[in-house]
Amino acid sequence: MTETARISRIPKARRQQIRQANETAILQAAEKVFAEAGYGGATMQLIADMAGLPKANLHYYFPTKEALYRRVVQNIFEIWLRAADSFDQAPGPVEGIGAYIDAKMEISRRHPDGSKVWASEVMHGAPVIQDYLETTLRDWTEGRTAHIRRWIDEGRMAPVDPQHLLYMLWATTQHYADFGHQIETLNGGRPLSDRDWQKAKDTVKAIILRGIGATGSDT
Amino acid sequence: MTETARISRIPKARRQQIRQANETAILQAAEKVFAEAGYGGATMQLIADMAGLPKANLHYYFPTKEALYRRVVQNIFEIWLRAADSFDQAPGPVEGIGAYIDAKMEISRRHPDGSKVWASEVMHGAPVIQDYLETTLRDWTEGRTAHIRRWIDEGRMAPVDPQHLLYMLWATTQHYADFGHQIETLNGGRPLSDRDWQKAKDTVKAIILRGIGATGSDT
DNA sequence: ACACAACCTGACCAAGCGGTCAATAAAATT
DNA sequence: AATTTTATTGACCGCTTGGTCAGGTTGTGT
Structure with missing residues (x-):
């Protein structure tokens, strides 16, 4: 040194x-x-x-304001793509999807502002990141749906539509960031505790993994 | 007359x-x-x-602009509350939750703008409808979680946390409105067709109802 | 027909916005 | 020490915004 x-x-x-x-x-x-x-x-x-x-x-x-905004959105997008790693190197749907849920829930907890900015951007028609949606996100999605289809063909999970399954994963996990204020209000005005977050993760994983009839790596 | x-x-x-x-x-x-x-x-x-x-x-x-905005938000809120009727007069979770998913998916399809306004309002900390969250929505939620708990006690579904189940229902159904642009982009730039919407509904219902181990009204 | 109230609207205003710029300070290079 | 490059900032500008208002128009009751 x-x-x-x-x-x-x-x-x-x-x-x-x-x-x-x-x-x-x-x-x-x-x-x-x-x-x-x-x-x-x-x-x-x-x-x-x-x-x-x-x-x-x-x-x-x-x-410009738009240049600054663009950088903010790009930063978030990269964080999200990184969460996809959990998906790839997994032997089966239980590990893969389970880890993905964990990762995305953790992002919702640690970067709620980023999630909101992303949601806002998409809701308003993605004026500045439309190209990302059409290239990077589309490619990413196709890779993942192929992965899921393989699991289905191997009989490791029920034959659910992979695309809509992905939407469900995104929706459910990001909801804890985007609608965090509503959740907090319904939680008596207090932020979710460590235990609350754990319960949220567990419940989401339980419902989805059972919902897709997923089986572990041990056949 | x-x-x-x-x-x-x-x-x-x-x-x-x-x-x-x-x-x-x-x-x-x-x-x-x-x-x-x-x-x-x-x-x-x-x-x-x-x-x-x-x-x-x-x-x-x-x-004022705010007064106009307030009215818009209130209108949406009322539409949503009306969708809850499906929940109540149902013999079991399959019918109740199934109908609720159908109703909310239909709202996402017919009133995507309203859904977005609501999402935006909540994301920004609910500056104009905080009182609704604390009164009407909280009461509504408590009633529904009690309903779900009853179903669990009767052995009609698995013992999942009712609160998080509700969040999952909200998140998944509203996602099709709030993130409609993203979904459309991933759908090749075309809006979802009738068949696509049907598939979305079916997939969501299939995963969630199986995920909570729901059984029909026939015991 | 009249009077009164409700409705409509072009012109206007103060306030706040994103963005610019010349002058200054600080750091790096020579 | 001199000079060039980079960073900083108060003051300023053109423009858009939400909102106002006086004056005109239309509908309603008598």
């Missing part, structure tokens, strides 16, 4: 360091504001205040 | 007639615009254009 690396790039890359710090601060603030107010309701001023920067500085890092 | 009633109140209630026509035109346009652009992104001008009225006329019927 060289000295410059150990002291974390004092002279040269301090610029980059500051730049990245400001960018992430802005992105975090933006995610929250976009989630709470929607794209139209969000203001650059509010994002700037929340990030602790003057408004003009935002436009130095992100030229 | 009197003459005045037959000719549908020509002299007296023509005012009311016009009033109601304009109000519903405004409300329909507002629902669409709020759904497509969100509360912050929607403009009174656009709503007025879509309703075929000058903007100032909107403010004659609805004093």
Whole structure:
């Protein structure tokens, strides 16, 4: 480990360091504001205040409101794609779908704002990420439905329509983020506890895995 | 049937007639615009254009943007509550929950804009219908969970957590409205056909009813 | 026919918006 | 130390927004 690396790039890359710090601060603030107010309701001023920067500085890092918004949406999309890994390297539907549910529920818990921004974007007709839907998401979906079809052919689960099964998984898991406020209200105004989240996961997995007649890897 | 009633109140209630026509035109346009652009992104001008009225006329019927929005949200809420009737007068979970899924899927198909407005409202923290969540919706939910618990006690379905089951029903059915654009994109850019909708309903019902181990009314 | 109330609307306004820019400060390079 | 590059910011601008209002029009009761 060289000295410059150990002291974390004092002279040269301090610029980059500051730049990245400001960018992430802005992105975090933006995610929250976009989630709470929607794209139209969000203001650059509010994002700037929340990030602790003057408004003009935002436009130095992100030229327009739309550019900033686009980055926020892309970040979320990548997090979601990463959750798909659980799906792939699984011997059977119980492990694969079970792990996928766990992963997506965890995302709903840790990144509720991101989920809301995504939902809002799609609800409004996906004005900025339509191409993602048509390319990356479509490819991803086709791969997964093929996977599910294989499980069905192997008799490891009931012959349910893979597409609608995927929709169900998305809907159910993301609901805990997008409608978190409603759930919290019905929970007596208190956020879900660790135990509540565990119960949510267990219930969702139980119903869906039994619903598709899934069997474990042991044949 | 009197003459005045037959000719549908020509002299007296023509005012009311016009009033109601304009109000519903405004409300329909507002629902669409709020759904497509969100509360912050929607403009009174656009709503007025879509309703075929000058903007100032909107403010004659609805004093403020928020008042108009509130009415839109309330209308949707009432439609949803009415879908609950299917739940009540049912002998067992297969009929009750099955009919409820059918009803909510039909709402997602017929009133996608309303569903989106509701989703948006809740996602943004329910700023205008928080009281509804705390009163009407909470009462409704408690009644339904009690119903489900009874079914469980009677051995008509597996002992799943009723609250999370309800969330699953809401999430899955509303997903077809709120994320309709995404579904349409993954469907090759075409809206779901009659057969697609039927398949969606059947798949959702099959997975959930099997998932909760529901049995029909015949014991 | 008259008077009164309800309805309609073009023109207007203050406020807030996204975005710009010139001037300044800080850091890196020479 | 000088100079160039990068980062920062208060002040500002054109434009759109929700909302107002005076004056005109239409419908209703007498």
